[in-house]
């Protein structure tokens with residue numbers, strides 16, 4: 089990552105990284121990226137049916153989870169019990185599931201780190217940050233996320249995170265919901281509503297991961313757009329996270345927590 093040296097681990101032995109969801113699109117890309125990093129060593133590769141608890145005592149420092157929303161929280165609790173730091177890209181996290189991880193880490197007391205990041209691409213991390221900065225200045229704000237049709241969840245984790253951040257800033261700024269005269273529509277025509285912000289999900293063959301954040305005022309509009317054309321776009325962020333997570337005890341939500349964005 090250009091704004092923070094993606095510095096190699098300078099310890100004597102490479103950090104051993106386990107990958108959960110290793111057979112998937114993201115998991116297999118992470119395995120390749122770890123194998124290409126001289127300071128990291130690819131350890132156990134787990135997929136559905138494998139026992140996370142069995143990772144204990146095998147020299148694994150960090151586990152990376154790209155699985156499914158229904159499995160990821162249980163995986164993280166099992167990793168904490170096994171004494172392994174966790175870098176999580178899987179979507180589906182709620183305030184309640186995050187709170188349970190925070191509590192578990194505090195009770196565990198060993199200073200383990202867990203990062204849950206809805207998006208590891210630098211362009212997406214910056215888009216979310218810029219959207220939060222812009223949110224107080226516009227009457228209207230809506231989010232459109234566009235993904236490959238094999239994605240199982242909607243709206244995307246990134247869009248949920250973006251909308252929640254926009255909503256929090258709007259509330260703090262004393263802005264209500266955006267202007268909208270719609271009285272009746274077909275169900276879903278105005279998208280999902282996340283904390284008062286409308287979020288629209290497109291699934292289209294040929295796409296990978298994209299998001300547009302639209303802001304409107306009388307006579308003007310701001311569009312912030314991020315495009316991941318390849319899964320390699322997520323890898324610098326994932327590798328940075330594996331090298332940093334042990335230095336950040338407790339739960340961090342969002343890769344921006346590991347970056348010096350000001």
Ligand SMILES: NC(=O)C1=CN([C@@H]2O[C@H](COP(=O)(O)OP(=O)(O)OC[C@H]3O[C@@H](n4cnc5c(N)ncnc54)[C@H](O)[C@@H]3O)[C@@H](O)[C@H]2O)C=CC1
Pocket residue numbers: 108109110111112113114115134135136137138154155156157159176177178179180205206207208209241245322
């Ligand atoms: N944070 C980020 O930057 C990104 C996050 N994602 C998220 O990552 C997740 C995975 O995405 P893809 O790789 O595209 O999905 P995928 O469907 O290709 O891969 C998921 C893998 O997890 C495995 N799996 C299912 N249950 C499991 C369990 N209990 N234990 C271990 N493995 C299990 C599946 O067999 C599969 O191999 C999704 O939630 C997606 O939204 C995807 C891209 C970037």
Ligand SMILES: O=C(O)C1=N[C@H](C(=O)O)C[C@H](O)C1
Pocket residue numbers: 179206207235239240243244245246247296297298
């Ligand atoms: O499933 C995906 O592909 C992606 N999932 C994440 C999300 O839901 O935000 C991150 C990125 O958008 C790709």
